[in-house]
Amino acid sequence: MATPQIELSGQLPAKDTTDGEAFSRWYVTAIRRSELADYFEAVGGTMVIRPYGYSLWENMQAGLDQRFKATGHKNAYFPLFVPESFLRREAKHVEGFAPEVAWVTNAGGEDLQERLAIRPTSETIFGHFYSKWIQSWRDLPVLINQWANIVRWEKRTVFFLRTTEFLWQEGHTAHRTEEEAQDETMRMLGVYADFAETEAALPVVRGEKTASERFAGAEATYSIEALMPDGKALQSGTSHFLGQNFARAFDITFLDQDGERNLVWTTSWGMSTRILGAMLMTHGDDAGLILPPRVAPVQAIVVPIPTRTDEDGARVSEAVERVLRELSASGVRAEADWSDKRPGWKFNEWELKGVPLRIEVGPRDLQQDQVTMVRRDSRAKEQVKQSGVAARTSELLAEVQQALFERSAAFLAANTHVAEDYASFREIMRDQRGLIRAYWCGSEECEARIKEETHATIRVIPEDAEAAGPGKCILDGQPARKQALFAQSY
Numbered sequence: 389m390a391t392p393q394i395e396l397s398g399q400l401p402a403k404d405t406t407d408g409e410a411f412s413r414w415y416v417t418a419i420r421r422s423e424l425a426d427y428f429e430a431v432g433g434t435m436v437i438r439p440y441g442y443s444l445w446e447n448m449q450a451g452l453d454q455r456f457k458a459t460g461h462k463n464a465y466f467p468l469f470v471p472e473s474f475l476r477r478e479a480k481h482v483e484g485f486a487p488e489v490a491w492v493t494n495a496g497g498e499d500l501q502e503r504l505a506i507r508p509t510s511e512t513i514f515g516h517f518y519s520k521w522i523q524s525w526r527d528l529p530v531l532i533n534q535w536a537n538i539v540r541w542e543k544r545t546v547f548f549l550r551t552t553e554f555l556w557q558e559g560h561t562a563h564r565t566e567e568e569a570q571d572e573t574m575r576m577l578g579v580y581a582d583f584a585e586t587e588a589a590l591p592v593v594r595g596e597k598t599a600s601e602r603f604a605g606a607e608a609t610y611s612i613e614a615l616m617p618d619g620k621a622l623q624s625g626t627s628h629f630l631g632q633n634f635a636r637a638f639d640i641t642f643l644d645q646d647g648e649r650n651l652v653w654t655t656s657w658g659m660s661t662r663i664l665g666a667m668l669m670t671h672g673d674d675a676g677l678i679l680p681p682r683v684a685p686v687q688a689i690v691v692p693i694p695t696r697t698d699e700d701g702a703r704v705s706e707a708v709e710r711v712l713r714e715l716s717a718s719g720v721r722a723e724a725d726w727s728d729k730r731p732g733w734k735f736n737e738w739e740l741k742g743v744p745l746r747i748e749v750g751p752r753d754l755q756q757d758q759v760t761m762v763r764r765d766s767r768a769k770e771q772v773k774q775s776g777v778a779a780r781t782s783e784l785l786a787e788v789q790q791a792l793f794e795r796s797a798a799f800l801a802a803n804t805h806v807a808e809d810y811a812s813f814r815e816i817m818r819d820q821r822g823l824i825r826a827y828w829c830g831s832e833e834c835e836a837r838i839k840e841e842t843h844a845t846i847r848v849i850p851e852d853a854e855a856a857g858p859g860k861c862i863l864d865g866q867p868a869r870k871q872a873l874f875a876q877s878y
């Protein structure tokens with residue numbers, strides 16, 4: 389996705405998902421105009437998350453954090469700087485990350501003896517401390533998560549999807565047995581899938597990455613993948629089984645019950661602000677963003693309708709205040725727009741910002757003891773008695789959340805294809821994109837050639853990859869036990 393020019397006024401570009409450039413223009417313009425984020429021109433690849441965007445991220449963080457704690461994890465904070473010697477201890481790890489690391493070589497006016505990496509990920513630093521903290525089987529498991537920023541060098545910015553610095557969480561756990569570590573890896577993949585579907589209204593597919601897409605230093609990498617409206621897949625969270633690779637590199641051993649000294653088994657898992665990008669891209673239309681109610685900073689915007697007389701004005705103000713009080717009491721995040729703009733302008737503005745529900749309070753409705761509610765997703769409008777506003781708001785927010793998920797789930801189902809042969813595979817990739825299930829023999833050459841010829845990569849080997857029984861590789865006809873899930877990716 390290129391970085392398009394953004395017009396800050398005039399009509400929002402249409403959400404045309406058939407044309408990559410147009411879709412990208414819609415995405416960045418909607419984000420910029422809705423004041424979620426801004427570019428920082430002075431340093432390429434970076435961005436600012438503005439208060440509206442940050443509050444959206446905070447709501448998403450809360451949904452994840454609560455799930456981490458419910459599965460026994462605790463939060464901590466580790467240093468930003470990783471000595472070069474740490475990164476070098478795990479050979480594959482340094483090889484994988486070296487091209488995108490930013491280094492500090494001079495500080496306090498002096499050249500440093502050893503370069504410091506600004507963390508691209510923190511397995512090594514956690515490994516260093518785990519080797520000090522873990523002595524006995526009684527110390528295990530260690531289940532720690534950190535909320536942090538990460539730097540992986542990028543020259544250009546695509547809001548939330550591709551930036552040099554981004555926010556994420558990284559979980560790092562150490563276990564006594566291989567089985568426990570494997571269970572943890574799958575448990576956290578499940579947490580990510582549940583979060584994406586329940587909070588972000590994003591249906592995902594999950595499965596294991598092939599060796600070529602594995603995390604540098606992992607034995608196995610699993611991911612959740614969401615399908616974007618332009619037919620490309622977006623990796624939205626990963627969970628890694630690290631085996632004993634980092635335990636060996638950092639000498640993380642423990643005295644087991646039988647008196648033997650053993651290496652621990654570790655995992656790591658991460659989800660970043662990228663999921664926010666996936667969510668924005670998925671929900672939304674020509675009028676702007678549509679935020680899932682569970683994470684929307686403002687769930688209901690109350691718009692007072694201007695009146696001719698002061699008496700009516702006082703009645704509207706009073707009703708607006710009452711609605712806000714009642715919504716707040718029932719746990720709804722609501723705000724009123726008291727600005728002196730015209731109602732039509734306000735409607736457009738809050739639609740652009742993706743607020744799931746609008747409540748109009750005007751003199752004519754009040755005469756009937758009612759207000760007007762408008763859903764952002766379907767624009768369905770209804771009159772609601774004043775006494776029922778809070779209850780109806782909660783119902784409608786739940787309905788919007790459900791509708792967004794169902795719409796995306798239907799899209800995912802409609803755009804998941806099965807390719808019987810390579811000709812139809814190429815045809816699907818050319819004409820429709822989406823996810824394609826196809827037999828793969830397991831060879832990296834086939835994987836690479838399919839990518840070269842069609843731009844499709846194996847997103848995951850899905851959990852039910854063997855369900856259809858054995859078949860023949862889509863490319864070279866070799867025996868294949870599994871089907872892989874292919875797509876072009878972000």
Ligand SMILES: [Zn+2]
Pocket residue numbers: 828829830831834861862863864865866
């Ligand atoms: Zn093959």
